[in-house]
Amino acid sequence: xxxxxxxxxxxxxxxxxxxxxxxxxxxxxxxxxxxxxxxxxxxxxxxxxxxxxxxxxxxxxxxxxxxxxxxxxxxxxxxxxxxxxxxxxxxxxxxxxxxxxxxxxxxxxxxxxxxxxxxxxxxxxxxxxxxxxxxxxxxxxxxxxxxxxxxxxxxxxxxxxxxxxxxxxxxxxxxxxxxxxxxxxxxxxxxxxxxxxxxxxxxxxxxxxxxxxxxxxxxxxxxxxxxxxxxxxxxxxxxxxxxxxxxxxxxxxxxxxxxxxxxxxxxxxxxxxxxxxxxxxxxxxxxxxxxxxxxxxxxxxxxxxxxxxxxxxxxxxxxxxxxxxxxxxxxxxxxxxxxxxxxxxxxxxxxxxxxxxxxxxxxxxxxxxxxxxxxxxxxxxxxxxxxxxxxxxxxxxxxxxxxxxxxxxxxxxxxxxxxxxxxxxxxxxxxxxxxxxxxxxxxxxxxxxxxxxxxxxxxxxxxxxxxxxxxxxxxxxxxxxxxxxxxxxxxxxxxxxxxxxxxxxxxxxxxxxxxxx
Numbered sequence: 001x002x003x004x005x006x007x008x009x010x011x012x013x014x015x016x017x018x019x020x021x022x023x024x025x026x027x028x029x030x031x032x033x034x035x036x037x038x039x040x041x042x043x044x045x046x047x048x049x050x051x052x053x054x055x056x057x058x059x060x061x062x063x064x065x066x067x068x069x070x071x072x073x074x075x076x077x078x079x080x081x082x083x084x085x086x087x088x089x090x091x092x093x094x095x096x097x098x099x100x101x102x103x104x105x106x107x108x109x110x111x112x113x114x115x116x117x118x119x120x121x122x123x124x125x126x127x128x129x130x131x132x133x134x135x136x137x138x139x140x141x142x143x144x145x146x147x148x149x150x151x152x153x154x155x156x157x158x159x160x161x162x163x164x165x166x167x168x169x170x171x172x173x174x175x176x177x178x179x180x181x182x183x184x185x186x187x188x189x190x191x192x193x194x195x196x197x198x199x200x201x202x203x204x205x206x207x208x209x210x211x212x213x214x215x216x217x218x219x220x221x222x223x224x225x226x227x228x229x230x231x232x233x234x235x236x237x238x239x240x241x242x243x244x245x246x247x248x249x250x251x252x253x254x255x256x257x258x259x260x261x262x263x264x265x266x267x268x269x270x271x272x273x274x275x276x277x278x279x280x281x282x283x284x285x286x287x288x289x290x291x292x293x294x295x296x297x298x299x300x301x302x303x304x305x306x307x308x309x310x311x312x313x314x315x316x317x318x319x320x321x322x323x324x325x326x327x328x329x330x331x332x333x334x335x336x337x338x339x340x341x342x343x344x345x346x347x348x349x350x351x352x353x354x355x356x357x358x359x360x361x362x363x364x365x366x367x368x369x370x371x372x373x374x375x376x377x378x379x380x381x382x383x384x385x386x387x388x389x390x391x392x393x394x395x396x397x398x399x400x401x402x403x404x405x406x407x408x409x410x411x412x413x414x415x416x417x418x419x420x421x422x423x424x425x426x427x428x429x430x431x432x433x434x435x436x437x438x439x440x441x442x443x444x445x446x447x448x449x450x451x452x453x454x455x456x457x458x459x460x461x462x463x464x465x466x467x468x469x470x471x472x473x474x475x476x477x478x479x480x481x482x483x484x485x486x487x488x489x490x491x492x493x494x495x496x497x498x499x500x501x502x503x504x505x506x507x508x509x510x511x512x513x514x515x516x517x
Contacts, residue, residue, distance in 0.1 A: 115194030153195030
């Protein structure tokens with residue numbers, strides 16, 4: 001005879017091993033609890049293997065009357081396929097730190113309430129008002145048979161308890177928990193176990209109902225998150241396309257490159273930290289974003305390639321200008337005009353890049369500094385040589401101050417003429433700026449004397465005197481006539497005629513004074 005379990009999918013029998021025929025040791029409860037706790041997390045992904053080793057004896061804590069050792073049954077006619085290996089409990093991290101449920105203690109009386117054993121060892125479980133065969137245990141007592149299939153129920157109850165604790169603790173996705181609940185429903189239905197299977201199914205149905213609502217809310221939140229992520233990623237795409245669509249020949253490439261880099265960083269952050277988008281939408285957005293980046297990158301490379309050519313040409317021109325400027329060093333001061341021409345060419349040569357420009361300009365400026373330093377040395381030497389001349393002309397300027405104080409114009413002109421002759425005999429003065437300053441001071445004295453001579457000429461010119469005499473005589477006659485008219489108007493009391501005569505008389509007298517009459 002053999003132990004047979006009736007399952008809806010696999011009618012293969014399961015037997016206890018021969019090692020379990022011996023009586024169980026005192027540490028059987030701890031062993032069973034440890035094995036059950038270690039296998040509990042595996043309920044999330046798969047049902048426990050049914051060919052697991054069955055304890056040979058119920059511990060005293062589980063039942064008042066311990067069952068005798070299970071005899072070794074005959075091997076089944078059809079071998080049961082091996083169960084898939086489970087991951088160790090340490091490799092599975094629960095969704096929330098909830099304490100594992102304690103294993104259910106086998107209650108022989110409860111097992112007798114839900115199960116029965118026939119004389120041939122057939123075990124049945126009560127489901128409502130009906131009985132269903134779950135297997136055979138022919139080589140043991142009825143108590144042993146019920147205890148064996150009650151342990152099967154304990155395993156299922158433990159899985160349901162664990163799932164309920166995970167739901168209460170939170171932290172796991174409702175969708176995943178709903179799948180585990182559905183898997184347990186399948187496992188509990190028509191299970192080869194003795195116990196309140198209908199109660200387990202009711203608890204699972206309640207869990208499935210609450211998880212269905214949570215799954216729907218979770219799916220709705222996930223959809224909202226995906227929609228928001230699509231909108232955000234679309235905004236990144238549209239901004240990158242706007243950058244690519246503008247006239248890239250006149251942009252600040254440093255700014256554009258930084259912005260495109262920031263957009264790409266944001267894209268990567270969305271991919272790593274955001275929700276997963278539908279593959280079609282994600283591929284379409286990425287293609288647009290990639291094409292925009294490729295357009296900008298292509299234009300940027302073309303711009304910098306052209307800029308490199310421009311910089312190279314300018315660098316070559318400025319290198320030649322530097323060589324020509326450095327070649328002027330032997331000419332000293334005479335090389336300054338040529339250097340100024342080279343400076344104009346430098347300004348028109350264009351930019352060669354900051355580093356190249358700085359290096360070439362340092363050499364070009366050094367060549368010019370050498371020329372101007374030579375000129376400064378020459379000017380210092382010349383100025384030292386001109387010091388006596390400067391003192392001589394300064395003394396002549398002091399002497400020329402007497403020209404303005406001389407009332408006799410002829411003597412004043414003679415004095416100035418002598419000073420001018422001595423001024424020229426002194427010779428040239430360097431620097432030229434100093435000479436021009438001294439010349440300007442003498443020129444002021446010359447202009448003041450010339451202004452005095454012009455006034456004297458106008459006053460003593462015979463023609464001017466003749467015209468002035470005739471005009472003076474006419475004015476005197478007009479004044480006498482206006483005085484008579486004024487007196488007559490005053491006697492007659494004609495105020496209007498008196499006013500006109502008085503105004504005309506004052507005007508004629510002013511003209512006469514201007515002529516010196």
